[in-house]
Amino acid sequence: MKQMLFLLTFLFLFLHHPATSSAADLTQLFLNGTKVNTEVPPQIIKGNTVVPVRVIAEKLNSKVAWNEAKRKVTVDKSGTKIEFTINDPTVYVNGKGFTLEVAPLLDNGTSLLPLRFIAEHLGIKITWDEVTRSVFLSSMETTATSANTETLSTLQSIQSSENDVSVQADRSITTDLFVLENPNRIIMDIPYSKAVSSLKNEIPVHSHLVQKITYALFSDQPTIARVTIDLKEKVVASTIQNKEKNQITLQLAQASHPVYKVVIDPGHGGHDSGAVGITGRFEKNFTLATALKVKTLLDQDSSFKTYVTRSDDTFIPLEDRATLANRIPADVYLSIHANKAASNIRGTETFYSRENSISFAQIIQNHVLEATGFPDRHVKQANYKVIKDTTMPAALVETGFLSNSEEEAALFSENTQNKIASAIVDAIREYLSIK
Numbered sequence: 001m002k003q004m005l006f007l008l009t010f011l012f013l014f015l016h017h018p019a020t021s022s023a024a025d026l027t028q029l030f031l032n033g034t035k036v037n038t039e040v041p042p043q044i045i046k047g048n049t050v051v052p053v054r055v056i057a058e059k060l061n062s063k064v065a066w067n068e069a070k071r072k073v074t075v076d077k078s079g080t081k082i083e084f085t086i087n088d089p090t091v092y093v094n095g096k097g098f099t100l101e102v103a104p105l106l107d108n109g110t111s112l113l114p115l116r117f118i119a120e121h122l123g124i125k126i127t128w129d130e131v132t133r134s135v136f137l138s139s140m141e142t143t144a145t146s147a148n149t150e151t152l153s154t155l156q157s158i159q160s161s162e163n164d165v166s167v168q169a170d171r172s173i174t175t176d177l178f179v180l181e182n183p184n185r186i187i188m189d190i191p192y193s194k195a196v197s198s199l200k201n202e203i204p205v206h207s208h209l210v211q212k213i214t215y216a217l218f219s220d221q222p223t224i225a226r227v228t229i230d231l232k233e234k235v236v237a238s239t240i241q242n243k244e245k246n247q248i249t250l251q252l253a254q255a256s257h258p259v260y261k262v263v264i265d266p267g268h269g270g271h272d273s274g275a276v277g278i279t280g281r282f283e284k285n286f287t288l289a290t291a292l293k294v295k296t297l298l299d300q301d302s303s304f305k306t307y308v309t310r311s312d313d314t315f316i317p318l319e320d321r322a323t324l325a326n327r328i329p330a331d332v333y334l335s336i337h338a339n340k341a342a343s344n345i346r347g348t349e350t351f352y353s354r355e356n357s358i359s360f361a362q363i364i365q366n367h368v369l370e371a372t373g374f375p376d377r378h379v380k381q382a383n384y385k386v387i388k389d390t391t392m393p394a395a396l397v398e399t400g401f402l403s404n405s406e407e408e409a410a411l412f413s414e415n416t417q418n419k420i421a422s423a424i425v426d427a428i429r430e431y432l433s434i435k
């Protein structure tokens with residue numbers, strides 16, 4: 001009756017907390033090559049991995065009993081009897097007491113015990129895999145049968161095409177898939193399998209999404225084959241199992257990402273030359289050249305759709321520039337300028353008009369300032385029409401002073417323009433949190 005109650009409690013908790021075991025970043029447990037779905041994820045407490053004892057013990061054909069009144073768990077496994085009480089660090093094995101560093105605990109109705117202790121007393125070998133952040137357990141008894149070569153599948157080939165990677169075996173295979181980030185890669189573990197000796201460790205790649213495909217025998221006890229797919233970018237992955245053909249196909253699709261609309265506004269143009277530099281050079285030419293460099297860089301990245309308010313020496317009224325950005329509607333707006341004052345005045349400054357533009361202006365200032373190396377004139381508020389009448393985060397950068405001979409020379413150099421352009425792109429990426 002007690003066991004029945006325990007089971008019901010377990011089912012209830014399981015049904016009501018289905019998400020707890022599926023979060024991707026949690027430690028996963030594998031027993032003899034098969035994933036163990038635990039109602040409560042393994043946890044690390046004071047450096048000890050604690051795991052749900054019941055699910056593991058039952059998979060090892062042990063009997064588990066729970067005494068609700070005494071909060072006591074008894075695990076019975078052919079001659080070994082483990083008894084423990086929740087929150088009591090003393091655990092009894094066949095009547096002999098052991099003191100644990102971490103006392104047994106109850107989490108969501110599930111009792112957890114330090115993994116090392118369970119493993120030692122139930123005869124399990126533990127392997128921690130840092131790559132997939134998983135704990136692999138193998139019991140001595142069952143591996144004796146799985147080591148029998150008759151039950152092993154032989155992987156005959158691993159092939160890559162543009163959108164998939166397929167594994168061909170001589171009998172039916174299954175896989176545990178790990179989709180990992182930083183770096184982006186996919187691990188396909190194929191339990192009870194081993195590759196034919198002629199299979200190369202590095203598989204030729206025929207996909208623009210994939211960097212490298214490698215094969216290795218991950219574990220010998222039990223036998224687990226591991227195919228590692230290093231990716232060039234984040235992908236959406238799924239597998240198709242074809243039992244008749246003894247084949248598993250990993251399908252890869254480009255992960256969709258948001259596309260940000262960016263408006264780059266080269267100041268002035270046409271009859272409006274903007275500032276005239278100390279040697280007579282026009283601001284409008286500097287702003288256009290630099291804006292087009294920014295556009296070229298942004299266009300290389302599919303995260304952006306880039307617009308320029310002018311792409312040649314044309315006069316565009318200020319209100320038309322703001323209207324264009326609002327109509328798109330753009331996600332960010334940057335107006336590029338250069339300044340004029342007394343010849344000894346120098347420096348880079350960035351303006352915002354509205355509250356929602358302060359952080360964008362600050363990030364632009366940080367990056368552009370670093371690129372120019374000019375004095376820091378900081379971020380300031382000013383109601384310039386293009387940054388006031390636009391609605392999205394908008395900034396106007398005064399990169400430097402054309403009235404200063406040193407800054408004019410730098411701003412008209414290819415080198416400084418390229419540096420400013422890539423600084424602006426870095427700033428936009430940082431602001432939009434694009435990696």
Ligand SMILES: [Zn+2]
Pocket residue numbers: 267268274275283337338
């Ligand atoms: Zn200007």
